Amino acid sequence: MSRIWLALLCCLTLFNVSAQDQADWLRRMEQASRTISYRGDFVFVRGDQMRQMRVVHLVDGDGVHQRVFSLDGPATETLLGGGERKQAAVGTYGRLAESDNLPFTTLLPQRLQALNDLYQISLGGIERVAEHQAQVINVEPEDGYRFGFRLWSELGSGLLLRAQMRDATGQVIEQFSFSSVDLDATGGVVTAPTEVVRSQPQPQAKTGHLTHWRVAKIPRGFALQSMRRYAGQRQEMVDHLLFSDGLATVSVFIEPLQDGLELANQAVNTGIVNALTGTVANNQVTVIGEVPVATLSMILNSLQPEGLTASEDLASSGASTPTDPAESTDPSDSAGR
Amino acid sequence: MNDRLMEQVSSLVDNEQQSASGKSLDQVLKSPELRETWQRYHQMGDWMRGAADGKVVRVDVAARVRTALESEPAMLIPVQSTSESVEDASSSGLDANVVPGPRSWGQMAGIGVAAAVASLTVLLFQQNNFLGLDNPSPFLASNDATVNSVATADSVAAGAVAATQVSQTGADDSTIQSAHLSATFQEKLDAYLVSHVKQSAGNGVQGMLPYARVVNHGAGSSVVDSPIGRQGQ
Numbered sequence: 001m002s003r004i005w006l007a008l009l010c011c012l013t014l015f016n017v018s019a020q021d022q023a024d025w026l027r028r029m030e031q032a033s034r035t036i037s038y039r040g041d042f043v044f045v046r047g048d049q050m051r052q053m054r055v056v057h058l059v060d061g062d063g064v065h066q067r068v069f070s071l072d073g074p075a076t077e078t079l080l081g082g083g084e085r086k087q088a089a090v091g092t093y094g095r096l097a098e099s100d101n102l103p104f105t106t107l108l109p110q111r112l113q114a115l116n117d118l119y120q121i122s123l124g125g126i127e128r129v130a131e132h133q134a135q136v137i138n139v140e141p142e143d144g145y146r147f148g149f150r151l152w153s154e155l156g157s158g159l160l161l162r163a164q165m166r167d168a169t170g171q172v173i174e175q176f177s178f179s180s181v182d183l184d185a186t187g188g189v190v191t192a193p194t195e196v197v198r199s200q201p202q203p204q205a206k207t208g209h210l211t212h213w214r215v216a217k218i219p220r221g222f223a224l225q226s227m228r229r230y231a232g233q234r235q236e237m238v239d240h241l242l243f244s245d246g247l248a249t250v251s252v253f254i255e256p257l258q259d260g261l262e263l264a265n266q267a268v269n270t271g272i273v274n275a276l277t278g279t280v281a282n283n284q285v286t287v288i289g290e291v292p293v294a295t296l297s298m299i300l301n302s303l304q305p306e307g308l309t310a311s312e313d314l315a316s317s318g319a320s321t322p323t324d325p326a327e328s329t330d331p332s333d334s335a336g337r
Numbered sequence: 338m339n340d341r342l343m344e345q346v347s348s349l350v351d352n353e354q355q356s357a358s359g360k361s362l363d364q365v366l367k368s369p370e371l372r373e374t375w376q377r378y379h380q381m382g383d384w385m386r387g388a389a390d391g392k393v394v395r396v397d398v399a400a401r402v403r404t405a406l407e408s409e410p411a412m413l414i415p416v417q418s419t420s421e422s423v424e425d426a427s428s429s430g431l432d433a434n435v436v437p438g439p440r441s442w443g444q445m446a447g448i449g450v451a452a453a454v455a456s457l458t459v460l461l462f463q464q465n466n467f468l469g470l471d472n473p474s475p476f477l478a479s480n481d482a483t484v485n486s487v488a489t490a491d492s493v494a495a496g497a498v499a500a501t502q503v504s505q506t507g508a509d510d511s512t513i514q515s516a517h518l519s520a521t522f523q524e525k526l527d528a529y530l531v532s533h534v535k536q537s538a539g540n541g542v543q544g545m546l547p548y549a550r551v552v553n554h555g556a557g558s559s560v561v562d563s564p565i566g567r568q569g570q
Contacts (some may be wrong), residue, residue, distance in 0.1 A: 044549040053549055068549065163546055176546055195552060228535060232528065243534045251533040268526060273533075286525065288533050
């Protein structure tokens with residue numbers, strides 16, 4: 001009998017060690033994105049489209065500065081940065097992303113334990129990517145409300161060298177892979193080479209009535225991560241709620257309906273990022289995320305206003321406390337306040 | 338009708354059972370019900386091929402698809418009237434339709450057919466917009482394959498919505514209005530996508546994917562009227 005208990009104990013120990021290993025790899029990937037300077041070329045594939053892109057990612061005392069731009073097709077780029085460098089970090093390209101601070105909100109560390117309830121995480125073999133050895137990590141969802149991943153993490157640094165996002169059938173729907181990468185990029189230029197045009201930062205709302213929003217039904221594991229209010233392009237007040245299960249994220253944008261600008265029910269697919277629109281209590285609602293449409297639909301259809309309060313400034317009052325998804329069996333955990 | 342036989346008819350139409358076509362075709366020819374199904378599937382296929390070739394096909398697709406849906410109650414889970422409005426579909430709780438998990442083979446087959454029907458309706462929607470507008474939005478100028486994939490994903494996610502989608506595509510006014518709104522929608526979507534990436538890309542596990550999405554946003558995007566969304570309360 002004692003041998004059986006010993007065997008069980010060994011199994012449990014091995015299981016814990018294995019789960020710890022998998023969690024460590026995810027943690028290393030997250031840390032690498034915040035602490036390592038690198039530059040490299042990568043291929044981004046979505047459906048039958050392929051783009052070659054380059055990233056310069058520098059970390060210094062001011063924070064993280066990153067420029068991602070295309071090497072073929074229309075000249076487009078996204079720049080993210082912190083500190084002084086961001087003053088010159090915006091180019092005149094076709095599409096201009098914002099240059100505000102990169103919000104390394106580090107969602108993942110808070111969720112590593114809970115992820116094991118939402119995804120089956122297992123280690124694969126060691127494979128070679130962009131002349132580096134990489135550990136393969138398989139992340140398969142336990143339900144149909146999120147996509148799966150296959151990740152290649154560089155053995156030494158943990159940097160993610162290749163990632164595939166897969167649907168429920170295992171089919172790859174979007175992926176990127178470095179073709180070359182320099183992990184010792186201690187210097188370099190993040191700035192765009194031509195005329196500098198700064199994008200307008202989103203002003204934060206200072207006054208106004210704030211509606212409390214509640215998502216009555218949400219897929220297991222998703223919890224409110226943050227919420228903020230800002231002024232949109234037409235100075236309309238936009239509430240932005242962000243939900244996450246630790247890997248997948250869903251944003252809910254809510255703004256008052258405007259005459260002639262109501263967006264009828266529409267669904268948009270940009271590859272892996274889906275979006276749904278609808279109207280709720282005289283508000284235009286857009287739900288967007290790299291999740292299946294079923295997830296967006298559930299959130300959109302269960303969004304409810306909870307009433308009004310006087311002149312609250314959501315942005316300055318800070319986001320609500322993220323809820324541990326392992327405990328969020330009560331839908332009220334997903335309420336935005 | 339036997340679900341397995343229905344699947345066989347569908348496979349025959351798709352030329353997936355060429356090797357066993359003799360025996361299966363005999364079975365189809367003996368059954369009036371299967372013959373009707375065979376004809377219906379071929380009509381749908383003909384229309385889709387015509388649309389793919391860019392031909393203007395004036396047919397009552399809505400009625401044809403509605404007929405197909407009425408013949409396949411198993412594909413709508415739970416069963417909803419095909420004439421329900423979008424508001425009805427939303428208020429009746431689409432959540433019940435999107436619960437994932439293991440499905441029987443019969444249900445899977447039903448959803449597969451529903452997906453094909455939804456693709457059909459989306460193609461019609463796109464065709465109407467090209468016909469009705471001189472300068473269609475870039476969203477609507479995406480290729481058929483992308484639009485098809487959208488419709489399929491929607492249908493699998495919420496199998497019961499195909500019927501209401503049909504009712505929308507049948508109205509020229511609604512499709513043209515949607516196309517005009519798309520420019521606004523794209524502008525807003527651009528801003529939303531950037532905000533979403535900014536707030537969500539911090540976990541590092543997706544690597545370059547979020548940023549590459551922003552850079553490539555718009556290329557290959559597609560938009561459809563969708564009863565999956567929600568109308569006002």
